[in-house]
Amino acid sequence: MPIMTCPEADVPPALRPQVSELRDEAWPPDSASAPRTFAHDPALRPVSMLLVEGSSVLAALDILRKEIVHEGRRFRAAGLSTVVTRRAARGQGHGRRLVTAARTEMAAMELDLGLFTCDRPLQPFYESAGWQQLPGAVLIGGTPSDPFPSDRPGFDKVTMAGFFSAVGLRHRSSFPHSRIALYPGEIDRLW
Template sequence: MTTENRDARGGGPPGSVLRLAAYPEAELPGELARQVAGIEARVWPGSRFGHDPLLRPRVLVLLDGDGVVGASLTLLYKEVPCGGRVRRAAGLSGVVTRPEWCGRGLGGRLVAGARAVLEADPAVDLALFSCDRPLAAFYERAGFERLPGTVLVGGTPDEPLATDAPGFDKEVLGAFFAAGADGGADRAALSGSRVALHPGTVDRLW
């Protein structure tokens, strides 16, 4: 998938045509992996690049014409309980922009691109993830919707970590891709509910 966007403000990142590329994390080219890991380390000191392979991580990178990573995120996948049935869900993790390129809309383009990727995937019924409350409007602008009262329970059944845990200020967002009544039923089932994601001990909040 490719998107072509030019920074309307001028003085944009090198190589003004931007391309959205997606790779299974295990197949991410080494140079791109090094760039993403370096950006994450700058934004989140002490962080470790990589996700639980059981969540089938897929990395999306927004590249300039010289192959420089401007922004990246990872899509994670698993089945979740939803209104008495099991639905195929995806979540966003590790959304980050190269610090010197912040403020130029790259993050919004990347997240909107991720939503389009998920919507086009017949193996995905819905998107579901959390963010710090001040960032919720950013994800709304990219096409996701807030789910008031919904709580995601991460971690494991024995060691859960919920988005309403003390000290957290999280908001849950989603998008529903199933057609017609199925999509509406998914939204109704998840709104205001506690959703047992239990992704494990690596990606604890997704």
Template sequence: MSESIGPVLRVIGCAEADLPAGPARQVAELEAAVWPGSSPGHDPALTPRTMLLVDGAGTVAAALSLLYKPVPLAGRTYRAAGLSSVVARPELRGRGLGGRLVAAARAELAADPAVDLALFSCDRPLAAFYEAAGFEVLPGTVLVGGTPEEPLATDHPGFDKVVLAAFFTDGPGRDRAAFTGVRVPLHPGDTDRLW
């Protein structure tokens, strides 16, 4: 995917495993600067896809990952995608670049017939940022990450998380109701514990 979003910047996306070395290095450096001690990359079982906002010289201004997995809930299995590792260059923050990239990710997920919904959590103060890009807060919803044997939930003591979603099914109202006010067994594993 390649979409022009400004006079110099464009959105590009590819499977994480296919990301060229230069952009991959830039993403790893950005993530390490924002989240010291983090390790780059995601669990291949979640089919990670990287989306970047880059300038004409190939400099990464913002990045995020899309992760995918089936989620059983309310008697069916949903094909879910989550946003992870959303980051913008610190010196470029406040210019709307992260919001443009998140909105582009939502549009890509909405256009993908293999995705029923986007589902992820964020720190409570960031909820308005994601809402501006078209996601909605699910009141009372808790994502249960980690593994069934070692769960990590968004209502873990010390966390101040909210769960956001966007529904792309034929019955978004019904599916929104199924995901509101419940504990969702996300269980993405040990690498991407809450995606």
């Protein structure tokens, strides 16, 4: 099964409704867990990755990118967003394959690191795809004037990471047990 990778705006029109259906299946629009929007901020240069069988999208995710400053150093960072597998296709390794491919894709983008949060029960899944937990790390989303930290009450999130460049690897020890100013904005409050 091929994995299609393209800028979010270039996802073929015939596949867009399927991606929307997958997201609605995972996060029903009327539920408290539903994001405010599935449209990503274009400033984060979203890249979509779709696992496609024939004409059917089995799994999808988006990669969002921006520069961050952590402990006085600039890093080219990216994160996973809206990772979803079709309910009927779960348990077959499709999500793991896509998340593993995303890690490889991010490394090829000349990024220093990948950072994202996930629900605590999903930590082993992401670790099986090559990501590592950053113990005690908190991502601070939103904006500096309206922060959205991943350790807010009611969240049970862990921070996952991958270090890709020599700079990222050299400074990886500065990320565990830290507050990381991600600040992706008001649309993608916490990618």
